[in-house]
Amino acid sequence: MVEAMRAAVAGADIKRYTALNFSFHDGPARLCGNRKLHETYKRLVAELSLFRRHTYVHNESSLALSLLEHEAIYKAVAERGAEAAAELLRLHARGSRLRLHEVLDAARGSAGPTRSYSPASTDNPETVPRS
Numbered sequence: 001m002v003e004a005m006r007a008a009v010a011g012a013d014i015k016r017y018t019a020l021n022f023s024f025h026d027g028p029a030r031l032c033g034n035r036k037l038h039e040t041y042k043r044l045v046a047e048l049s050l051f052r053r054h055t056y057v058h059n060e061s062s063l064a065l066s067l068l069e070h071e072a073i074y075k076a077v078a079e080r081g082a083e084a085a086a087e088l089l090r091l092h093a094r095g096s097r098l099r100l101h102e103v104l105d106a107a108r109g110s111a112g113p114t115r116s117y118s119p120a121s122t123d124n125p126e127t128v129p130r131s
Contacts, residue, residue: 002070005021005070017063025041029041055100
């Protein structure tokens with residue numbers, strides 16, 4: 001899965017990467033045995049899919065940052081580091097949200113500075129300036 005995500009990023013294939021991103025997150029939601037969680041996740045993804053694509057299209061670094069986050073999550077899971085994986089998932093969700101807001105702020109003509117965040121960064125995501 002992560003290899004396919006790498007290939008999609010290398011080819012700037014946003015459509016493919018978006019589908020793989022969905023699958024990456026859908027697997028654990030589906031396999032956890034909680035049908036309600038999986039159904040909730042699918043509804044959330046349906047609502048967020050246009051925003052996710054918008055971020056990838058309008059923030060050149062977002063695909064690469066997203067890939068780095070997924071690689072880190074995958075590694076933590078593969079090493080059975082549940083706490084590390086949980087923290088990386090939180091950082092991934094926060095980073096994705098911040099990148100979306102950066103794009104939306106730029107589209108509205110926000111005067112505030114923006115910068116992309118990833119878990120590999122030493123920046124505190126809570127201090128990203130917002131308008």
